[in-house]
Amino acid sequence: MVSTIQNTDVKQKDADRAVVVAVTSRAVFESGADGDDVYGMGVAFPLLQALQRVNERLLEENPAESLLFDVVLITTDSQQQQQSSRIISSTRHYGLEVSRFCFSSEEDFVESLQKNNVQLFLSTDRNEVPQASQKGVLSALLDRQEAPSEQLRVMFCGDAVNRPDAGPMPASRQAAQSFSAQLGEMRQRFGMSDSPLSIVLMTSHGGRESCGGALRTLRSRGVNVDEAYCLAGAPLSPILSVVRPHFLLSDGFSGLED
Amino acid sequence: MCEVKPNNSAPTEDIGAERDWAATKAFFDSLKTNKPRPPKPQYAVTIAVSSRTLFDMVAERKIYEDEGLEQYVAYQVEHENDPLMPGVAFPFVKALMNVNSRLRKLYPDSEELFDIVLMTNNHAQVGVRLINSINHYGTLKQTLLIKSCSSIAAATMFMTQTETLSETQLRVAFDGDAVLFSDESEIIVKQHGLDTFFEHEKEFENKPLAQGPLKCFLEALGKLQRKFYAKNERMNCPIRTYLVTARSAASSGARVLKTLRSWGLEIDEALFLAGAPKGPLLQKIKPHIYFDDQMFHIQGANEMGTISAHVPYGIGQKYHKGKLIEQPAKKE
Numbered sequence: 001m002v003s004t005i006q007n008t009d010v011k012q013k014d015a016d017r018a019v020v021v022a023v024t025s026r027a028v029f030e031s032g033a034d035g036d037d038v039y040g041m042g043v044a045f046p047l048l049q050a051l052q053r054v055n056e057r058l059l060e061e062n063p064a065e066s067l068l069f070d071v072v073l074i075t076t077d078s079q080q081q082q083q084s085s086r087i088i089s090s091t092r093h094y095g096l097e098v099s100r101f102c103f104s105s106e107e108d109f110v111e112s113l114q115k116n117n118v119q120l121f122l123s124t125d126r127n128e129v130p131q132a133s134q135k136g137v138l139s140a141l142l143d144r145q146e147a148p149s150e151q152l153r154v155m156f157c158g159d160a161v162n163r164p165d166a167g168p169m170p171a172s173r174q175a176a177q178s179f180s181a182q183l184g185e186m187r188q189r190f191g192m193s194d195s196p197l198s199i200v201l202m203t204s205h206g207g208r209e210s211c212g213g214a215l216r217t218l219r220s221r222g223v224n225v226d227e228a229y230c231l232a233g234a235p236l237s238p239i240l241s242v243v244r245p246h247f248l249l250s251d252g253f254s255g256l257e258d
Numbered sequence: 259m260c261e262v263k264p265n266n267s268a269p270t271e272d273i274g275a276e277r278d279w280a281a282t283k284a285f286f287d288s289l290k291t292n293k294p295r296p297p298k299p300q301y302a303v304t305i306a307v308s309s310r311t312l313f314d315m316v317a318e319r320k321i322y323e324d325e326g327l328e329q330y331v332a333y334q335v336e337h338e339n340d341p342l343m344p345g346v347a348f349p350f351v352k353a354l355m356n357v358n359s360r361l362r363k364l365y366p367d368s369e370e371l372f373d374i375v376l377m378t379n380n381h382a383q384v385g386v387r388l389i390n391s392i393n394h395y396g397t398l399k400q401t402l403l404i405k406s407c408s409s410i411a412a413a414t415m416f417m418t419q420t421e422t423l424s425e426t427q428l429r430v431a432f433d434g435d436a437v438l439f440s441d442e443s444e445i446i447v448k449q450h451g452l453d454t455f456f457e458h459e460k461e462f463e464n465k466p467l468a469q470g471p472l473k474c475f476l477e478a479l480g481k482l483q484r485k486f487y488a489k490n491e492r493m494n495c496p497i498r499t500y501l502v503t504a505r506s507a508a509s510s511g512a513r514v515l516k517t518l519r520s521w522g523l524e525i526d527e528a529l530f531l532a533g534a535p536k537g538p539l540l541q542k543i544k545p546h547i548y549f550d551d552q553m554f555h556i557q558g559a560n561e562m563g564t565i566s567a568h569v570p571y572g573i574g575q576k577y578h579k580g581k582l583i584e585q586p587a588k589k590e
Contacts, residue, residue, distance in 0.1 A: 159285075191328065192327050192328055192331065192381060193327060201382065204278055204281070204282075205278060205281040205282035205284075205285045206282075206285055207286070207295075207296070208389045208392060208393075209389075209393075211385070211389065212385070212386055212389035212390070212393075215382065215383070215385055215386050215389075216386065219383070219386075224382075224383055225382045225383075226381065226382055227382050228382035228385045231278075232282060232295070232296045233278060233279045233281075233282030233283070233295075233296060233298065233299070234296075234299045235278065235299065236278060
């Protein structure tokens with residue numbers, strides 16, 4: 001069963017223009033002792049704060065801005081569903097800019113994502129991410145970060161290994177294209193330095209042609225990346241520890257270099 | 259700027275990294291060109307160069323300084339199909355690539371090669387022009403573009419007008435004290451004078467000097483040189499190393515040679531100047547790069563057309579032409 005509750009503490013976003021990002025409540029909150037009314041801060045907490053800061057800066061530039069992040073908190077199993085009141089009260093307690101809560105279970109959480117027009121789904125669960133992605137929802141895995149940056153950092157992997165395409169463009173590729181275009185547009189609202197949002201391109205195995213091609217492709221979609229890393233087989237973790245992206249999008253980004 | 263990699267891969271090797279490497283190998287194998295793929299990083303000698311040393315970006319730099327970041331990037335994007343002119347490190351990098359192609363012929367399956375990494379603070383949009391420029395010259399194989407440079411001890415290269423350098427032999431020249439060796443002896447010269455220095459070096463002739471910041475690079479070069487010797491290519495070796503030191507052979511030179519020997523390192527030519535200016539000798543050697551810790555020597559070498567690289571290490575940074583640089587009193 002899927003139910004959606006609006007957070008009355010927060011102004012609702014423009015449904016046509018906002019970038020809907022769904023984050024699992026398990027990623028945002030950490031279960032503390034059973035007695036507590038309020039959860040502890042989870043892995044995705046710094047990410048939510050970074051999204052919020054982007055919104056604040058966007059509204060500073062233009063108080064009538066409608067291209068904002070619209071954050072939805074989603075439960076993805078029945079157990080979490082039982083905790084709905086705690087999830088809502090914890091959200092309010094921290095003053096998180098979450099506009100809606102979706103309560104769903106394992107069977108129907110993807111449906112819930114689709115119904116809510118979610119453009120990006122973020123979870124700490126390794127099973128949920130491919131499940132959503134197979135149904136065409138752009139998804140990424142969240143991990144605990146050492147020293148998360150205040151600036152929102154999104155990393156695109158430009159030459160992700162291609163799954164064999166069956167027929168027309170896979171839905172997640174399309175989702176990736178539109179999400180990246182929106183992100184690119186958001187990025188343009190700020191100058192080159194002092195931006196609350198940074199877009200990073202990484203190509204992992206191709207040579208500089210892959211990277212150059214990906215740079216140009218993204219540019220043609222209105223995405224001017226800030227940083228580019230052409231690894232050509234070099235290990236990824238040193239770069240990740242320097243760049244500290246909040247999440248890495250590879251799903252749907254294969255073939256950028258073409 | 260480099261580390262000597264162990265011969266065996268570490269037992270805790272990342273499985274994910276192996277998989278990425280396998281994907282890279284497969285990717286390059288599937289390419290229909292003859293372009294070689296980059297070497298596996300943990301076996302290679304990694305050399306990082308900045309975009310401004312690889313290419314001449316003096317005019318662009320002026321735009322950045324006069325008109326700001328946005329205009330600078332816009333200019334670069336507007337001109338991204340105009341290849342940049344070669345910079346001061348270009349001959350050096352070409353010489354490294356030449357060594358790689360000679361090594362590949364002799365050892366087709368080895369990953370012990372130079373791995374050239376481009377590290378730049380430049381905005382990623384400038385990356386397109388950098389990539390186009392690299393493609394234009396067609397000689398460089400591997401780049402890694404990075405936005406923010408981490409603080410690795412490195413050498414600063416200086417622009418100069420040079421004559422044509424060898425395209426078949428990489429020549430690397432090193433100063434001795436505070437470059438290959440620690441600055442321990444240089445401290446003695448600066449603080450106690452030359453006579454004390456000579457006495458000290460004679461007394462401790464058999465005690466190896468401590469290593470300096472570029473010792474590992476000499477070591478890496480030596481390792482690659484031995485690969486040529488093993489295939490009978492000593493006379494035709496595409497790497498040649500030089501020591502150019504103000505020490506004199508008679509009085510303080512022995513300690514240097516004995517130190518190198520104790521490290522198991524060879525240097526092809528050791529030149530003891532006994533205090534004479536380094537410029538004229540370097541002009542004859544024509545190295546692709548000359549490492550020195552003292553700006554005074556760098557400037558002298560530069561004036562005579564030698565590509566020099568300043569190693570910002572040791573007591574030499576506090577002195578100019580033998581005189582202690584007055585530091586303003588630090589405010590607490």
